[in-house]
Amino acid sequence: MSDVTLDMRLGKPWKKPHFIKNPVTRWGLIIGALVYISFATGSLEVNWSRVSEGLVRGWNFIAAFATPDFVSRGTDIRDGLIESVIMTITSTIVGIAISIPIGLGAARNIAPLPVYLVCRGIIALSRALNEIIVAILMVAIFGFGPLAGFITLSFATIGFLAKLMAEDIEDMSRVQAEAIKSTGATWTQWINYGVQPQVMPRLVGLSMYRLDINFRESAVLGLVGAGGIGATLNTAFDRYEFDTAAAILLIIIATVMVLEYLSGVIRKKVQ
């Protein structure tokens, strides 16, 4: 049998099915995306002479990673780092302490409707506002320094932890909670023995994750005057002291890696 007749017998050759099945939507999306990209890239203005001038500086910066300078601004780096760590620890602890009641209130199977709505409102507000914007407002209100950063990070922690905790509580097994309730437990005992053990592993894991995030965020709050290593980093960039900046960035990366590793170990242990 020749190839031609085989093809005719088999009919149309097989083709990979498309990810978006409807051809109108598919082509609409593709054309829309192309039009958008051409408009968007058209509105970009690049000052090529500035870029070529800056590329030398960029190369200097990359080269600085080979020779990071931890020493010449050593005390500044140390102070900034300690401040960042302090802000991270305090804000995580306070954030957890506040987000537990809010998380309980935002779980529909525990809280009555009015409490639920108030707590969900707090969570939504905290999640919608970017940390930097909150930090700007806090600096304006409380003055420069780590207190503003501490309040900002605590506020951001509430939105994150309380939301995930509330979702976890809503997914919990009702049987265990019911069993505790049937022994005649009071409300606090019910929460403590029926609900808490079920959400605790996840809460510990999320808290560790948030500690990690708070440290990363605390590194930028200094840019708007809210304390931490960000201020030192900003000064280093402004003075084009790339070796110091590289040292700070390396410290941040190393700390985040250590925290990530630790949180992985702890999460494995509690689960």
Added chain:
Amino acid sequence: MPVSENSKGQKVWQLHTRNESLIRWFAYLLTVAAFMWCWAKISESTTWYFVWDAPRIAADIGGRALPPKWEYINELWVPIWDTLNIATLGTILALMMAVPVAFLAASNTTPSKVFVRPVALMIIVSTRSINSLIWALLLVSIIGPGVVAGLLAISIRSIGFCAKLLYEAIEEIDQKQIEAITATGASRWQVMLYGIVPQILPAFAGISVFRWDINIRESTVLGLVGAGGIGLQLQSSLNVLAWPQVALILVVILVAVVVGEWVSAKVRGAII
């Protein structure tokens, strides 16, 4: 079962054994001590006079900021467009860089577990652990202020995030489908195209929309360090203490964030 005896000699059930209780008590003590020490440090570097004055200041700022200066919106359309571009083009650029990194990092597709995978993981960790504002700061000092610096900052920051989620998705694919494609005599690239890609495409689409949503939030503040977008207007309004303009910008940012989250939730809902 952990028990303790009360004064009458009866046995009482307890949640933890004595050693567990001791360890817990010690951990709490350590936490409280660390917290108090940190708090003392914060307190040292705080001017408490300003803090006691804070409610008055907050009320004062609130009084000045409201109502927002609605006419100012006409000057904001271009920054809003720039912000949207930073987020969208940044995400697209990030995905283009994240896909190869993810394939190199996934243990089942990497060409070499000893040499290539650690490098890919290193790229993921280092881009992820540095905030986009710091990337923006760096890029502004390298290529000068403007939208492009912000766009690149967003895209570099997103590489780690997208590549991490993507390589986890690649590692979780169904091996049988790969084997089936390989059994037909497909080449390495054909296996990739027909065996792996269709399996991770939904995850890929989800990740990109998710990251786009986050990038909308982040791109609104990049202007604070000179990297374009609406943050530039925010910075200049803050510098001249034009609180009604600040209020309007905050409203615009909130709307943008809510719309971004809504779009991303819709698209992810449609994919899954």
